[in-house]
Amino acid sequence: MPGTVGRVPTPSAPLSGSPVRADAAAAVLAYDWAGTALGPRHCWDPAVRAVVDLVLASPVPMALAYGDDLLLIYNDGYAELIGEHHPAAVGRPAAEVFHELWRLPGVGNVIERVYRDGGTFLEKESTLQLVRDRSGVVEQAVFTCGYSPVCDGGGRVVAVLAVAAETTHVTQQLQSLSEVAAALAGTLTLDDVARVALRYAITTFDADRVAFGVDEGGGGWRMVRRIRGELIDEADERLPPLWRRTPADWPDPLVQAARTGNPLITSAGQPLRETAVDRHDQKIVSLAAAPLHASVVRGGLSVGHQAARTWSAAERALLAASAELIGQAAERARRFETQHGTAQLLQRSMLPEHLPDLPRLRIAARYDPGVDGNAAGGDFYDAFLLPTGELGVVLGDVAGHDVRAAARMGQVRAALRALALTDPRPDAVLAGLDRLVASLGTEAGTPELFVTVIFGVIDAERQELTLASAGHPAPLIRRCAPDQRPYAEYVDLPTGAPLGLGARPAVTTVRFAPGDTLLLFSDGVIERRRQSLSVGLATLADAVGAAGSGDPRALCAVASAAVPEATEDDVAVLAVEHALVPSRSAAMEVPAEPTAPSRVRRWLTAQLGEWRVPESLISAAVLCTSELTTNALLHAGTAARVEIDLSAERLLVSVADSGTRGAVTRAQTDTLSSRGRGLGLIEELSDAWGTDPTVRGSTVWFELLLPAD
Incomplete structure (x- = not known):
């Protein structure tokens, strides 16, 4: 009777001191009612008898509480809810059966009020702790409970009828819809959207196969699926989904729903007969496909089961709502990818695609955009051979995160290489760049162009490194002599003023012996909010000094991740190793x-x-x-x-x-x-x-x- 009960063991499993559960209707019919307020069964009021027959025949959990003592009569569905209380609860007062809960608000007082006043009461949501199987696993079940008065032939209220409808599945689905909306809000790319959509759909609809697809923009489709039981670990969830490309006329129900804008439901059959790629697709018997209903992106979401299944109106509405949320996220992702791809193509096209391949000087570089990766930045690096046979290395930063900053970066990089090929002295190169940046500022009407650059020349034969800086952080050298433990130290290099402000950079020459690795980096590597610059510098030096080797590619990765927490700035790193022997x-x-x-x-x-x-x-x-x-x-x-x-x-x-x-x-x-x-x-x-x-x-x-x- 009560809307909320404690842990209820499975009625189908024998309990200590309790017999195996008997059929509820049989227990009611076998009970000796002669000594109760109801009296012998053949004397029952016809109206009451009709209600009892309805209760016992109903598949829905129902119970009747009769008389002033509220004696219990119930069916099999209700017996499953009360678990260990059955069959002893038959014919007993409800207050005794549920004595531990009867005095709680919303339990006994509600039933007594319905019996006393003749009104009705609907408890919209009750939570029961149920043991669903013999394994002893406890699950929460949600029910909607209704209480109504029952009158005899004379119109007098003689009992209370309780009807419980389990709404666990619907409640869970609505909760899942809220959760997927929150998860989709944090997606940036179609990869992200696909991961969320597949994970949500296979859980919410208890599916054997789910698929998500979008149009490629050129007539074809891009689809990805997930199969029940597929091993998806935490690492897999972060990885790119395995997209499959299909032609524009692909007869898959998902594509048909996306193309027509109408859902397709197959309750029983072979919906993937023409498009099955393996046995998982061939086993699907029932499938529902819903279009995304996005204004720009065409696509769909399909949910399949290996058994025949009838989709209720509520489930169809849930699938449509899910597809609409996913469609909105896919549209945002498509816009982001378009902008992001354009910005990154511009950014990377201005960086060297190939670095020099030298026997004794191994070179590697890494560039990661800051902010959200959706804008071109001004960080740049370069390495090139000079006419003297030496190696020129440069790393710079043009302030800004837009196309204009990227364009200025390209101008500065091209001009620096041209100046270095004419006169490779670092101070002469930066002096020439200073004049260029000042000219660009005057031309643009913005004298406050902020550009920092560090330029160096490596002479492998003389084992020397000559550097000059215009407002840029000093570089780091990982020292690794054959008989010493590796360590990292910053070059004692005057920073100087940024370019465009009449810079007169000083030149520093240091030893660069075999086994050493030079690391040039942008300020995005070491700067973090709420952290001093000295902490970032020290953290970077510790990480580079502790690296397992001086390999430039490995050091670039180490440097990029050395300082904890994310940065909003671009990260550019260039590393050059003076190899002990040619590789x-x-x-x-x-x-x-x-x-x-x-x-x-x-x-x-x-x-x-x-x-x-x-x-x-x-x-x-x-x-x-x-x-x-x-x-x-x-x-x-x-x-x-x-x-x-x-x-x-x-x-x-x-x-x-x-x-x-x-x-x-x-x-x-x-x-x-x-x-x-x-x-x-x-x-x-x-x-x-x-x-x-x-x-x-x-x-x-x-x-x-x-x-x-």
Whole structure:
């Protein structure tokens, strides 16, 4: 009777001291009612008998509380709710059966009031703790309970009828709809939207297969699905979904719903017969597909089950509401990706696509946009050979996060290289740039152009590094002599004034011996809100000094992540290592074919064996490279390039693809784009790994340190 009860054990499981539950109707009919207010069954009032017959025949949980003592008569559905109280509750006063709850507000007083006054009462939501199975797992169930007076043939109220309808499923679905709206609010890309949509749909609709798709803008479609039981771990949830491209006339119900704007429901049949890609699709018997109903993006969401299923009006409405929320998020994501892709293409097109490949000077760079990655910035780097055979390196920052800042950055970078090729002295180059920036400011009517630059010349033969700075942070050098423990120190370099203010930069020359690595960085690496600059500088130096090797690519990754918390500024890093001995390198172009990973494994095994790399490292390198190659082919769908570089202290392997998964261009790729198993392998087997976004596609790399001997 009460709307809220405590933990109720399963009625189908035997309880200590209790018999196995009998059928509720049989228990009511077998009860000796002669000694109660009801009297013998053959003497019952016809109106009361009719209500009792209704209760016992109903599949809905119902109970009748008769007379002043409110004696209980109930059906099987209600017996399941009261669990261990059945069958002893039959014919007993409700106040005794539920004595622990009867005096709580909204329980006994409500039933007594209905019996006394003859009114009705609806308890819109009651929560029951139910044990659903023999395993003892406790679940919360939500019910709507109604109480009505029952009159005898003379019109006198003689009982209270209680009807309980379980609304757990509907309540959970509405809660899920609220949760998915909150989750979609934080999505930026279509990858993000797809992850949220698939996770939500397969849980809310208890589905065996769910799919999400959008138009490609050129007539085709891009679709992704999830299967019940698919192993999706925490790492997988952060990774790019496995999109599949289909032609414009693809007969999948999702595409048809998206194209027509009308939902498609198949209660029983083979809805994916013409488009099934594997046995998971072939097993789907019932499927509902709803269009996104977005103004710009066409797409749909489909939910499939392996058994015949009738979709209620409430479930159809929930699916339509879900698809509408997902459509709005997809539209926002498409706009973001368009703006973001344009900004990043502009940004990266002004940076060097290839850095010099030298035997004794190994070079790497990394650029990560700040803010939300949706605007072009002014950070830049460059490295180029000078006519003297020396290496020129530069890193600068033009204030701003817009197209104008990126354009000025391009002008400054081009002018610097031209000046350096004429006269490579760092002070002369920066003096010429100072005049250029002043001229640009006057031309634009903005004399306050804020541009900082550091320029250096590396002479590998003389083991010297000559630097000059115009308002830029001093660089860091990781020292690693053969007989010393590595450490990092900042170059004692006068900062000077930013360009455009009549800069007269001072020049500093320091030792740059084999084993050392130079690190140039922008202020986005070390500056954080509510933290002093000195803390950021010290944290960066500690991280670089503790790095496992002086490999420039690894140090770029270390520097980018050295200072905790996110930055709103761009991050640019350039590293140059003076190698102890020349490294050996090789590369292989990998076609987008199923046999490509096996070809890479054979090639890599042979190449590393020829270089006499230890067998244990060969096994780890081959396994990791195979995973990365498979990942590149799956996610990018294009050919890839595998590069290996062997130095005296480490083996570096990188896999680069040239795809962006459709229109998606990610600002940062902080996680390996492999399925969960691949990510775990790389983290477990390598000494360092990372990802580098490039002008086209992305590069994933890992490093294995060689034994000391």
